[in-house]
Amino acid sequence: MKRLLQTTALAMLVATPALAQEITVGAANVAPYLDPGRDHSNVGSQFYYNAFDVLIDRDYNKREVEWLPALATEWTLLEPTVMELKLREDVVFHNGDPMTADDVVFSLNRMYQATFPPYQVRARDRLGNFDRAEKVDDYTIRIHAKREEPLWETLINLQQGMIIPAAYTMALSGDPDVAEDSDFEAFSLAPVGTGPYKIAEFVPNERIVYERFGEFWGEAAPLERATVRRIPETASRITALRTGEIDLATNIAPDQLSLIEAEPTMKAVGSATALFHVMIMNQNHEVMKDARIRQALSMAIDRDALNEALWLGKAVVPASHTMEEFGELYMPELETFEYNPERAKELLAEAGYNGEEIVYDSQSTYYTNGLLAAQAIMEMWANVGVNGRVNVIEEWTGGSPAMMVRSWSNPMYFADPFGSFGVMWAPNGPSESEGRFNTDAEYAEIWERFRFSTDIEARKQAYAELMERIKADAPFLPLYRPYESWAMRTDLEWAPKPGHIPYVLDFRAGSIEFASN
């Protein structure tokens, strides 16, 4: 037994990262592939910023937008539809290739003029206004937009705008001078960028090992090595943190926070994620097509009570589809969604609701507290006389004509209402295309002003009008911004930064340090 204990102790010693410059992260999920252009998942978004750069970066320490030079050192609008960018000249990719205009044009055009279907899909909803990028000289490029673009920097700053090496990628398969689909498939398993960490090892769905990249153009990475490993069970992640097997754990549910706070060796940080859990309602379902019914279903829900009960009051309940991250377009004054059970009863009576069953589709565990929220909502509906039933289903039913109500989420893909509300609720966008949301000429006209006005006030006005339409049509209700937590060793200083999109694990200089150092 003594020997057993000794060996075990030895094993523990080996498993404990004693060197302060190395950390191990226990993540609920590790990405199945790594390609910033193709990906927009919550899982994938965690991993790109350490290894890839965009042309124009921003100060992520604050919510207010401040653009910073990154791979581009300066940018000028030559014409309303043409932007010229000067590129940094000392940038080297992780494979040793120097970065030039060819790489930048290749990276941007793989999205703007996508031929690879996963890129086409990703580019269409957010980069549709960009026609092409062209090389002027080795360190100057121009981006051509189809129409005057109010969101130049925002859309260049996207994860989909991260720069990858052209020659390396094209040589991954087939003809080394041609970008084939198989090149992009291969890239997603052997990703190369220009960021402060190179990806030294990647086992899909299992492990990512970052190593400090010595030739990074900016401030050197604070960690020699960071290993992210998948630990699907929350209890195992927390225990592994306590045993010292990992230093940082992602996706800690709110009910675990008291446990962590009670331990002197662990602490938790969190924030209300820039993402709404939403309840969507099918405008075209026979029982649901009267807008008053949908308004009533929405008004019956006491979202503050859900927040208190499920999120310890740490989630954020919005009055409209708006977030502080939207900067000048943050409009807390809008009152699009309210709790008013009395009015809900009246609306149901006016609409002639006769107790028809209303089915709420919810996945069992996909959204933290999702099923509990659905069950609580059934009680709230019952209080106004709605006959609701939760249907636990893992399938996506958002495209089914039989879907009545279901849980969903609207992440902020980039810091603008276009990057959150806009991606999902555009005319002919996913929600309309799936047949549960209707728009008309008037909506499209307001949308045009919201998307393309170069005047901030005009965009705000148009967004307010869109929210009036959403209030009247009630196609969805944002429940709250969920509170997402990370747990870590007490001497580790890390926190999600307010300027990032949700879930980014930022280990760059100034973003992570050890208190004991």
Added chain:
Amino acid sequence: MLKYMTRAGLKIAITFLAIVTLAFAATRLSGDPINYIAGQGLTQADRDLLVTYYGLDRSILEQYLAFMGSFFDGEFGLSFVERRPVSVVIAERIWPSLQLLLASTALTLALAIPLGIVAAVWRKSWVGSAVMTLAFLFYAVPNFVLAVFMILVFSYWLNWLPVVGNGTWAHFLMPTIAMSGLLIAGLTRFTRNAMLDVLGQDFIRTARAKGLAETEVILRHGLRNASITILSVIGLQVASLAAAGSVVVESIFAWPGIGELLVRSAIQRDYPVLQFGVIAVSIAVLIINAVVDLAYTWADPRIRLGEA
């Protein structure tokens, strides 16, 4: 023996074809992989684009033929989600799973058979009762409860054992015990009952009467004759372990094995991985059955393979 081998081979081939077809059909019925590959909220046009790209617009027959064809290219197709050859994805995980399976089987045999014998021989003393009480207790505890309980005690409180991964032998202790707890309990009970049956037989009395030592009576005459029953149970138990027993344990201990892979690919509708994962597990079960069949001939020389 040759006749047996031919027949067994044919039986395996037919079983295999049935499994392969079933794996193909069942995964196809399980839902739409596009939602998991590209996220929810796609326009119909984009959805169609991806359906074509991933070859899901082909007829079921074409997909079936492509699937059968993928046996011969050595890659078994490409994972929808990871974009790697399925052979690579599965190969990465077979060894960790096999290690856990072997460790659990070894632990089960090493503990359950002696305990079962002890419980049978000393059935009237407190020793027998104690063994059976423990066996009953462990038989009632699901493996995930045992796993979480051990994590709480040995990792969270005592900090003796690592929780996640498979790096050192210390990593094996808790997963192995969690996997085999139920099996040890079950097999102990079966061994005891089988031994009790045999020990009541006439030939045991004869063996004692002719003056054999009690140990020899129990082990040579008792255990050998009880072993047919015990072997069948072991076969079933190990097969069930290979098929499903590891799923929860692998998830809890972040053990990079096949069980965890199967669950994840089922959730993600990663058909290519899922169907070959099912096939890999089926092959394991077939192998286990074949080994048990062979072991029967050792246990009872009267059994001649191929004459059934």
